[in-house]
Amino acid sequence: MQLTRQDDLFQLRRHGQAVCQALELGEAKRVRLVTLASEAGAELLGSAGLVTEFVRLAGQPHRVAVRYLWKGDQAPSHDLLTASHRLLDLCTDGPGRLLIGQDLTAPFTAEEAAERVTAELAGLRGPDMSEELRRQNSQLLQALQDERARAEELERLNKELDETNAGVMALYSELSAELEETNRGVVALYADLEDKSRRLRQASAAKTRFWAxxxxxxxxxxxAVISLARLLLDENADPLTAEQHQQVSLIAGSGSTLLALVEELLDTAKAESGRLEPQLVRVDLRTVLHQLRGTLASSAAEGVTLDIAHTTFPGPFTTDEVMLTRVLRNILSNSLKFTASGTVRLTARAEERPDGPWAVLTVTDTGVGIPEDKVEQVFEEFYQVRGAHQRHVSGTGLGLPYARKLTELLGGTLTLTSRLGQGTEVTVELPAAPTHAGPVPLPQEPLLRSVVIIDDDPVFLSTLRPTLDRLAETTTEVTRSVEALRTIRTTLPDAVLVDLAMPPPDGYQVLQQIAAVPSLAQVPVVVLTSMGVSDIDRARLGRARAVLSKTHLTAERLAEALGLRPAAEGRTTAAEPADSKDSKDTKDTKDTKDTPPP
Structure with a gap:
């Protein structure tokens, strides 16, 4: 159709109604399409060569569309395009063209669509303006009724929404009141929990002080008992009779057992609280196994063989030597207790893993074994498998739980497999990694000219003297901490050893006094203590170079802690005090147990 005058718009509407009806387009869609097509024609009327076409578009989905083609710069209005995009399924435009359309419900083929449209158009009578107006009025009236129905439905929904909102507000008020009441209860509960937490912290702090x-x-x-017994048994000591030697050996053995038990109890509590820290050093596994062989050989019952393999770990093996020894000693002691005949064997091997080398230590025995349903329970503290074998065996039930805790602290695992009457196998797997070199090997002559040791325990001082004799030419002992600073300033030693637990001023205060004297800045200070490493207040250690346990204290460990190094003259020595050059000849070289007051 060509659109050149107003009557053509009338024909456009009639033909549009016929085409949409022939293709079974719904009433609502038909009204929107015909109305917008008429509006577009009215806006574009007067354009040169304006032509409109009713077309069927195949594809997914099928569509009926109205296409406008014209020449010139005229274009449909923005409002018309916006309404078309919003109300219709298709709207595209460009210079001299416009295409609008709606989706069809029934997908007619091209032939079917052409036949239906031809038949519908053939039935159109001549132009009747009044009939068309009546049809438009009828459509507008129907649209008005639909709009009114939608308005009434919207009003009904708004009323329901208001009622719902009122109910929600009432529920909200009720919930707010309940929540406020609950909050008051929570605040009270929180205050109670805070008070109990404070009490628990106080109890924990008291327990920590108790353990320290x-x-x-x-x-x-x-x-002291162990050290004195070892001094009596030393080859250089006065000879003992056979009976005395046996009695002193029993004292030393019982002391070592008691010390091990005390350390197990303390370390178990520390491990639970996370305060037990491993001290990693390079370990000679062969030496550790040799010591275990010598210590536990006498524990084997008659008819039981203790077989600890002679082995050397290939490459460096880094771990906490004391913890490793305790782990293996507990496992071996446990196996020896419950093995009446046969063999208790310890083997060690290296294993390469993706994260580096590991040490695998396995203890097997031919003892009574453990029921399979009790295997995990043996790792509960103070638990012991009940049975006839338990009557004559003493123990606390801490051995295996303690060994597992220490193994986990060392970054490894401890597993146990056993069957009743067929023995037990315990496997300890530990990572091995390189670390700094071990203790400095000491030459025959002393490394230092003088050392001052500050400790109020005369028994410990007497047991430490042989060790200090290997380390220094002269040793000055100070048993009263109030005299410590004056003695150090007078003697200007090459090193100072300080105990922390002393009558006031305690070791921490002595460290502060030393740090406050500039002339002593270069004197190395090492702390000696019986407390656990985790019980020490590190913030108050000042410039102490290291903290060493009084247990297993050796000259080599002291030398390493003091940072001894080769001097220019070829002599190994510690760092020189800042003003020691002018006072080397004036130092007091006598050993004193009690320095006179200033």
Missing amino acids: NVSHELRTPVN
Whole structure:
């Protein structure tokens, strides 16, 4: 159709109604398409060569569309395009063209569509303006009724929404009141929990102080008993009779057992609280196994063979030597207790893994074994498998739980497999990694000219003298901490050893006094203590170079802690004090147990 005058718009509407009806387009869609097609024709009327076409578009989905083609710069209005995009399924435009359309419900083929449209158009009578107006009025009236129905439905929905909102507000008010009441209860509960947490922290702090005091009070006398017994058994000591030697050996063995038990109890508590820290050093596994062989050989019952393999770990093996020894000693002791005949065997091997080398230590025995349903329970503290074999065997039930905790602290695993009457196998797997070199090997002559040791325990001082004799030419002992600073300033030693637990001023205060004297800035200071490493207040250690346990204290460990190094003259020595050059000849070289007051 060509659109050149107003009557053509009338024909456009009639033909549009016929085409849409022939293709079974719904009433609502038909009204929108015909109305917008008429509006577009009215806006474009007067354009040169304006032509309109009714077309069927195949594809997914099928569509009926109205296409306008014209020449010139005239274009449909923005409002018309916006309405078309919003109300119709298709609207595209460009210079001299416009295409609008709706989706069809029934997908007619081209032939079917052409036949239906031809038949519908053939039935159109001549132009009747009044009939067309009546049809338009009828459509507008129907649209108005539909709009009114939608307005009434919207009003009904708004009323329901208002009622719902009122209910929601009432529920909200009720919930707010309940929530406020609950919050008051939570605040009260939180205050109660905070008070209980404060009490628990206080109890934990008191327990920590208790363990620190117990550590010092128990370990100090036990260490003294062991050290004195070793001095009596030393080859250079006065000879003992056979009976005396046996009695002193029993004292030393019982002291070592008591010390091990005390350390197990303390370390178990520390491991649970996360305060037990491994001290990693390079370990000679062969030496550790040799010591275990010598220590536990006498524990084997008659008819039981203790077989600890002679082995050398290939490459460096880094771990906490004390913890490793305790782990293996506990496992071996446990196996020896419950093996009446046969063999208890310890083997060690290296294993390469993606994360580096590992050490695998396995202990097997031919003992009574453990029921399969009790295997995991043996790792509960103080638990012991009940049975006839338990009657004559003493123990606390801490051995295996303690060994597993220490193994985990070392970054490894401990597993146990056993069957009743067929023995037990315990496997300890530990990572091995390179670390710094071990203790400095000491030459025959002393490394230092003088050392001052500050400690109020005369028994410990007497047991430490042989060790210090290997380290220094002269040793000055100070048993009263109030005299420590004056003695150090007078003697200007090459090194100072300080105990922390002393009558006031304690070791921490002595360290502060030393740090406050500039002339002593170069004197190395090492702390000696019976407390656990985790019980020490590190913030108050000042410039102390290291903290060493009084247990297993050797000259090599002291030399390493003091940072000894070769001097220019070829002599190994510690760092020189800042003003020691002018006072080397004036130092007091006598050993004193009690320095006179200033």
